[in-house]
Amino acid sequence: MKKIHVRYFALFRDQVGRDEETIETEASDPAGLYAELQARHDLGLGADRLKVAVNDEFTSWDRSLSDGDRIVFIPPVAGG
Amino acid sequence: MIEFGLTREPIDTEQWRRRMFDLTCGGYAAFEGWVRDHNEGQEVLRLEYEVYETLALSEGNKILAEAIERFGVTGAACVHRHGELRLGDVAVWVGVSAAHRDEAFKACRYVIDEVKIRLPIWKKEHYVAGDSGWVNCERCAAHGHAHETDRPRQPETAGV
Numbered sequence: 498m499k500k501i502h503v504r505y506f507a508l509f510r511d512q513v514g515r516d517e518e519t520i521e522t523e524a525s526d527p528a529g530l531y532a533e534l535q536a537r538h539d540l541g542l543g544a545d546r547l548k549v550a551v552n553d554e555f556t557s558w559d560r561s562l563s564d565g566d567r568i569v570f571i572p573p574v575a576g577g
Numbered sequence: 578m579i580e581f582g583l584t585r586e587p588i589d590t591e592q593w594r595r596r597m598f599d600l601t602c603g604g605y606a607a608f609e610g611w612v613r614d615h616n617e618g619q620e621v622l623r624l625e626y627e628v629y630e631t632l633a634l635s636e637g638n639k640i641l642a643e644a645i646e647r648f649g650v651t652g653a654a655c656v657h658r659h660g661e662l663r664l665g666d667v668a669v670w671v672g673v674s675a676a677h678r679d680e681a682f683k684a685c686r687y688v689i690d691e692v693k694i695r696l697p698i699w700k701k702e703h704y705v706a707g708d709s710g711w712v713n714c715e716r717c718a719a720h721g722h723a724h725e726t727d728r729p730r731q732p733e734t735a736g737v
Contacts, residue, residue: 507627507699508714542714550697553631569629569697575712576626576633576657576698577610577669577689 498523499564501530508572513538527551528558531570547571578674579645581637582656583628588667593654602651602674606681608689610669612662616712620705626659626668629697633657640691648684650675655688657698 501524504517524530527549534540548571549556562568578596590609597605612624641653652674662668671688675681700712 504629506629506697507701508711510627511711548697550629550632553635555632555636569632571629571697572699572711573713574694574696574698575700575714576628576696577693 499562499566501562502565502567503530503534504567504569506569506572508542509540509570512540522562525561526559527556527562527568527570530562530568531558534570542572546573578652578654579638579641580654581634581641582654583630583633583637584656584658585660586658588656588658588670590667590670593656593670593672597652597654597672597674599651599674601676603676604678604681605672605674606678606685607673608669608671608685609667610689612664612666612668614664616702619702621664622703622705623664624662624668624703625701626657626662627699627701628657628659633696633698636695636697637692640688640695643691644673644684644688647687648675648680650680650684653684653688655692657692657696659698 498521501520501522502517503520505513510516522530522533524533528544531544549558550569550571551560551566594607614621637655641655644650644653650673655671657669669692671685673681673685701709702712703709
């Protein structure tokens with residue numbers, strides 16, 4: 498088990514009801530972790546609609562996660 | 578000059594413009610994005626922008642560096658506001674200085690287009706009708722990714 502710090506923004510913050518949490522997980526990559534969170538919090542957006550950032554950098558869905566990583570699942574953006 | 582900023586305060590576009598002056602440049606192109614009173618058939622009352630600051634700053638600086646490299650412009654700057662905004666407020670400002678106008682226009686267009694699709698910034702619209710919604714998120718969440726409204730929106734109608 499590793500501990501991963503998750504931050505939620507925008508739609509996800511509203512849906513989860515908090516802006517961060519620490520998760521103990523067996524998930525090896527962001528794709529696995531998102532599937533867990535999607536089920537736990539009933540998140541409507543599919544992973545194909547999102548980007549993901551680990552430790553403040555955009556990354557791929559299959560990179561490996563390490564204990565203590567900080568992750569953000571990024572719902573569709575709307576700046577400008 | 579190359580600078581990307583995020584602010585909760587009103588954007589002082591004149592102050593940003595003055596900082597673009599450069600005697601090697603023959604001109605400057607700018608874009609201001611304003612908070613408009615309607616979106617997709619709904620009357621908008623006010624807006625809220627939320628930002629993932631660390632990543633937005635690094636990605637914003639990356640976009641400006643790309644604009645300078647691709648178009649050979651001299652200076653590029655951008656500032657995006659977040660927090661609560663009212664109708665008519667400037668939400669984003671882009672400025673580009675260059676020896677000649679053509680590259681200034683092109684680089685300015687490049688920066689605002691990339692800002693809109695790449696920066697981790699979200700917009701919540703509060704409607705006159707009383708409800709609210711996260712732009713680009715709510716419909717796709719409700720209707721699944723195959724829905725027609727999920728297609729990329731055209732720049733002409735994407736607006737602020």
